[in-house]
Amino acid sequence: MKTRILKKNDWQDVIPKDDYSIIGKRTVAFIDILGFRNLIKEKSLIDLATAYEDVVDQILRTNLPSEISTRPNLFPDHPLDLPYCKTFIFSDSIIIISNGPSQNETLKTLILAWRTLQQLLVHGLTARGAITHGEIYINSTKNIFLGSALTNCKLPQK
DSSP states (O other): OOEOOOOSSOOHHHSSSSEEEEEEEEEEEEETTTTHHHHHHHHHHHHHHHHHHHHHHHHHHHOOOOOTTTSSSOOOTTTTTHHHHHEEETTTEEEESSSSSSSSHHHHHHHHHHHHHHHHHHOOOOOOEEEEEEEEEEEEETTTEEEEEHHHOOOOOO
C-alpha cells in the first residue's frame, strides 16, 4: 500500500489510480437517520431495503454534477465525471467526506449534507448530523477510516 499526503488542491490527487490511501485535512459530515431500529421492526426487510435504495439513489445522484446546462451550477469547474464528495453509507449512517481541504471543497460537503437531509425528509425520514474539519486517513479499498475529523463528528447517544 502506498500512502500520500495531499498538499495541493489538484483533482488528480483525489482520483485513485492505484491502491493507496489518503491522509490529510478534510471536511466530514456524519448523518444519522433517526428511528431506523423501529423501521426495521415495523417493515419487512425487502420493503425497507427497496425504499432505502430509492433514497440512497437520490442522494448519490445529488452528489454528481449535472450535465444540464440550463440549471444553475455552483461549481462550474468541477469535473462532470467526479462526485462532489466521497459518500459512504452503512445502515442508518451516512458519511460524507470532502475531496480536498479547500474552502470550496468544504462548501460542496455542506451543500451535499444539506441536500441529503432534504432527500431524507422528502422520504419521511428524520435525521441528525454533525460536520467538522480535521485530519483523516482513508483507505477505501480496505474500508479503513480514521482521524479526528471522524471522531469529532461522533454524535452523542440518546
